[in-house]
Amino acid sequence: MKSITFIGAGNVATHLAKAFFNEGFDIEQVYSRNIDNALLLADEVQSIAIDNLVTLNSNADLYIISIKDDAIESVLQQVLDKNIFITHTSGSIPITIFEETGFKNYGIFYPLQTFSKSKTINLLEVPFCIEANENEDLLYDLANKLSNSVHLVSSEQRKKLHLAAVFACNFTNHMYAIAEDLCSKNNVNFNILKPLIRETAEKITLNHAKDVQTGPAIRNDEKIIANHLSQLDDLINYQEIYRLITQNIQKDK
Numbered sequence: 001m002k003s004i005t006f007i008g009a010g011n012v013a014t015h016l017a018k019a020f021f022n023e024g025f026d027i028e029q030v031y032s033r034n035i036d037n038a039l040l041l042a043d044e045v046q047s048i049a050i051d052n053l054v055t056l057n058s059n060a061d062l063y064i065i066s067i068k069d070d071a072i073e074s075v076l077q078q079v080l081d082k083n084i085f086i087t088h089t090s091g092s093i094p095i096t097i098f099e100e101t102g103f104k105n106y107g108i109f110y111p112l113q114t115f116s117k118s119k120t121i122n123l124l125e126v127p128f129c130i131e132a133n134e135n136e137d138l139l140y141d142l143a144n145k146l147s148n149s150v151h152l153v154s155s156e157q158r159k160k161l162h163l164a165a166v167f168a169c170n171f172t173n174h175m176y177a178i179a180e181d182l183c184s185k186n187n188v189n190f191n192i193l194k195p196l197i198r199e200t201a202e203k204i205t206l207n208h209a210k211d212v213q214t215g216p217a218i219r220n221d222e223k224i225i226a227n228h229l230s231q232l233d234d235l236i237n238y239q240e241i242y243r244l245i246t247q248n249i250q251k252d253k
Contacts, residue, residue: 001061001142005029007053007075008066009037011115012089014044016064019123019146021045028060053078061085062142064109069093076101085135091162094155095131107132107139110158111147114169129153129161178238210252217249 004025006013009032021027027047032038038049050056058081065072065088072093079086082102087109098106108131113121128143128150130136136152143150153161176197183190203212216224225246232239 001138002026003028003060004062004064005031005056005060006041006047006064006066007031007056007079008064009034009041010066011117012111013064013066014041014117015115015121015123016066016089016111016146017041017045017047023145029056031056054080056080058084062087064089073097073101076103085138087132087139091129091165092159094159095133096155098133105134107135108153108155108158109139109143110153112161112165124148127151129158131155131158178241182238213249215249217246218253220250 005028006017017027027045030038030042030047031050035051042049063084063086069090085105087107110129111126113126123146126147128147130139132139180190
């Protein structure tokens with residue numbers, strides 16, 4: 001396998017395309033509905049930018065779809081050559097979508113990480129979840145060129161893993177946003193909390209998260225909990241989040 005085409009030019013596609021290019025792969029084409037985005041990535045990986053799937057050629061050894069989940073089916077329907085080896089990078093879309101849209105050789109190439117174009121990520125540490133109908137070994141070997149953590153994961157397992165990732169990453173980040181907002185509203189520097197955030201994240205690399213839970217909820221410190229809730233009387237959404245998470249921690253003891 002020597003050449004790859006990327007359908008998508010967003011955060012995930014950008015990191016993967018650059019990584020494969022640096023590993024010596026030819027990036028055949030880069031597709032995006034926005035030609036400027038396609039041109040930007042194509043220029044970085046010496047590729048050809050396209051903004052119409054009619055111009056997608058069949059020359060690449062592998063096609064990686066890396067776009068919003070709700071656009072994948074529509075894009076697959078527009079790809080004319082159903083004999084290409086095609087994959088997607090979604091955490092939640094099942095592998096059956098390829099068969100349903102007429103493809104014969106397909107798989108999943110899911111990097112479980114949060115990506116931003118502007119932040120460099122060490123892909124060697126990123127888990128890749130692989131699944132395929134025929135060429136699973138090829139995808140596994142391909143992922144091994146980028147990462148030291150490659151796993152064969154079924155669509156059902158990947159769906160649950162993606163759900164868990166939303167709790168571990170997206171919801172956690174929203175908690176950071178709430179904390180930052182509370183600090184800002186009270187003229188407190190959010191940076192004061194960052195050592196606490198780092199230590200909390202570090203603990204769960206060595207322990208089960210449940211075993212290192214701290215705070216007023218796990219201690220059943222009702223006076224502190226009541227005081228915190230009263231401070232949120234003017235921020236009803238935050239108050240409801242605080243109450244719900246507190247109750248869940250206490251039930252899970």
